[in-house]
Amino acid sequence: MTEPTTSPRNVLVTGGNRGIGAAIAQAFLDADDNVAITSRDGSGPEGAIAIAADVTDSASVDAAFGEAEEKLGGPVEIVVANAGITKDTLLMRMTDEEFDQVLDTNLAGAFRCARRASKGMLKLKRGRLIFISSVVGLYGAPGQANYASSKAGLVGLARSITRELGKRNITANVVAPGFIDTDMTRSLPEAQQQQYLAAVPAGRFAQPDEVAEVVRFIASPEAGYISGAVIPVDGGLGMGH
Template identity: 70%
Template sequence: MADARGVLVTGGNRGIGLAIARSFAEAGDAVVVTHRSGQPPEGLMGVRCEVTDTASVDAAFTEAEEKIGGPVEVVVANAGITRDGLLMRMSDDDFDSVVDTNLAGAFRCARRASKGMIRARRGRIVFISSVVGLYGGPGQTNYASSKAGLVGLARSITRELGGRGITANVVAPGFIETEMTGELSDDLKKKYLEGIPAGRYGTSEEVARVVRFLASDDAAYISGAVIPVDGGLGMGH
């Protein structure tokens, strides 16, 4: 394999983010996860970070670089929140907070990471979106908007920085087996499964493998792409 790289995964303390972080660590990379509270997962380095705050993002990257002993070469922007609600009842705060975390938070991390990547003339930025970003979801105008926005973000970064050995791509998971989906009722699970051509939920590890591929040398000529990992649910991305 290639030399170990510095990898930062936002929201890497649970769910899909944790699977991504562990996948990079198992491959020999130096991995730091961001978390808002508590302790980092066992075996992984962690830094506190609030992605809605520029100063917090800057400090987290600086601390991560110290822990890694070098620059952050791979950034996976995974941190996200939901505040679902019907359009006519959704408050400005419910809309703004989701967009500020999911979309602007990813922008802040990419902006901070780009400084070192431009100097090094290499880098990998991967945004974790959702099938909902392009498929839509009732009660999720805020979440879907934030996740769709990541596509424009990645493609604009690609046009700006593509000539400097930097790629920016989007991974759009569908229904993935996590604590969240585990709490769904059997009737709701059955309904969701009927819409998935693969006939099953995905695993966090399946998402992690795609992220690792996009961060690898094998994917050096892939940028501005949206890769669905959804069993065929959102075909047409």
């Protein structure tokens, strides 16, 4: 049995100003939900409430949620933790700062958002926490010890939240994209792009909206019994990893 839903719902997407984050925000806008996004510079897609925020700063996260709640007219019931950075380098050359900065943004940033969001969700007695990971999180990649660690950590975070808040009608899931056709991917050398394509059974990169539609489903009433899951959107690259 699916749960009842109120439409429009209040949604917040971190890192929602470009790439996958912007596509996710647009998917919820297309579903007539109320959408706020955060970005470092306060930019965002048309139709969304854009808020400047730094997920590495708890006070900034708290202020962003406060502004979102005020402008959306109530608590946020769907949070998509998408904000992330990379600082790729080989293990022997990786500095403490390069490791810490990536973990602080990608993993601790998601934790800060989930912690702040849980207050409103507990009051509503419902909520969806969706963490955007990566195939690299469980598959691994050379030069990405920091990034892969941060993305793998999201799985433990989601599953612990599921154990803790599952009885409160709050779900926590992970969506793990593979190679996506974004500006970042298109900026790679052609030879590197071809190398990546050769590893993907589907033989192509995904479009950002293919990830966005999976996120939107996980946030839907029909997905109310899915929690603690890792959903790959990688064309078969990870094979369940």
